[in-house]
Amino acid sequence: MKIALDAVGGDHFPQNPVAGAVKAVEENDQITVILTGPKEQVEKELANHDYPDGRIKVQDAPEIIGMDEAPAQAVRSKPQSSIVVGLGMHQKGLVDGFVSAGNTGALMAASAFILGRLDGVMRPTIATYYPTVKGFGLMIDAGANLEVKPEMLFQFGVMGNIYARDIMGIETPRVGLLNVGEEKEKGSETLKKTHVLLQALPNFVGNIEGRDILAGQADVFVCDGITGNILLKFGESIPDALKMLLMAVFKKKQLEKEKVALVVSLLEEAFEPFDYQRVGGVPFLGVNGISMVGHGGSSPVAIKNMILNAVKMAETDINKKIIASLA
């Protein structure tokens, strides 16, 4: 199994990708990682590490797409970038998947453009892990598709169901449709039609309201990319907002240092299950290949986990199952 890894994606390159590649080949002795990026720069960093002979290789890709570059234009204008070269290798069958902690928009655009869509898929989508009191759920779409049709939302449900089951290990994922009320006649015309379509899934649990997300009343939350993107970023902002509110209380009450430290450490422990490093990255689904993107700040551990997740996607042949489910 060979996975291509963007050696110059994210906020800390090439250090973190290279270190992540080393951890990945140490943890799984069946894989080889191909680092894509400016050869000299990547090889210099790689020289700082020990790793099993021949299990990490470098494919030269002299161009770098920045985190803030306009996606479509960056992909078009930089054919020698680490992203375009890595996905190109995957498209040619030279590797079994491509992962990056780089520019999400550019990765989505390049994945769709270079790998193409899976048979029967209307629109590729990006899913995201979402914290609930019962563990991680999957929110799909997380920002790739801002204008949606019922059939597209239905397909997000089908793809999310398969990913949650085969990659996240949730035996029978409860698929829910984010909506303003539980009753099936609630919502916009698009949501009402989507509800009817999703009833074809035996594990569709109906409409899910805003209060049901953190409570974990579903495992797969189907929504359009605007709702998903706003909820994703909103969720990420909760710990900091909470800390600010608590700090104000600590100050007002002039709480002793030890008590402040206790509360802060308990909160950090409560949020620990939702550390993005554990999941490493999130998948583009519906593209004809395996492509994942990680947080820009990805640590070596996060990058290692993203590589291993891509391996799992390739091993379980998730795309064949998606095609079969949509046929």
Added chain:
Amino acid sequence: MKIALDAVGGDHFPQNPVAGAVKAVEENDQITVILTGPKEQVEKELANHDYPDGRIKVQDAPEIIGMDEAPAQAVRSKPQSSIVVGLGMHQKGLVDGFVSAGNTGALMAASAFILGRLDGVMRPTIATYYPTVKGFGLMIDAGANLEVKPEMLFQFGVMGNIYARDIMGIETPRVGLLNVGEEKEKGSETLKKTHVLLQALPNFVGNIEGRDILAGQADVFVCDGITGNILLKFGESIPDALKMLLMAVFKKKQLEKEKVALVVSLLEEAFEPFDYQRVGGVPFLGVNGISMVGHGGSSPVAIKNMILNAVKMAETDINKKIIASLA
């Protein structure tokens, strides 16, 4: 100033509405409250209270619309309900506003149907107070309009701006458009067009991302009713979810009772500024009158605050300002 109050709205009637009315006339000696509901039932409850002579009256309305009744049908089939009677009195000019802790959907439908729309308003809307680390913001729309056009979203921004300034007391409210990115070319076609329209407001601060809401990067959050409703209910679910996550940590660490009590009380204090009782209720905006709805579980204090908020809306003649701003 006379305000009609639904005496049989919410989960605890007629006790809480009646007690709220008593508190309101005690706090503001310029107002009279007219309780609408089954006369005998309401008068019996009122007999348990002392209040200034003649400042609380009862208007018979023998029918009650339940919290779970289908809105439009309930309004049509119960012309003698406390809601329809109260709004009818307001429409006839017998009172200066109507407030209720009852069925939100029925109140929205009845307000739009009985009071009608303000001149120039495309769609009446419901706004909601939304907690941020800088205090309450206003989210508009909170669930009344699920299918929106750019011109409607623009009007929500205009109405929210006036409400935030004149009723919430925010001198120059920062009006933001909820979107997937900060740049003005981000979002769906509807959001892009709305962004252009909102630039006509001098205090428009541009697109606001999900992470900016709790951080208080705007005072007025403009969005469609699906996004607003999901975020409203999501926000309400945060304290309980947090408690569940913390309880698991307490248990795992076998934390002493006193420390658990300390953490729980600090958290409760941190969330205290967002107690819905403080604001009492939220307004329907764009209807030709003053109409507010409160939480079903409204306490007497919450109902008192809702009455006083309606008085403020009537005193500041908010609707005249909305008409002028949209002209």
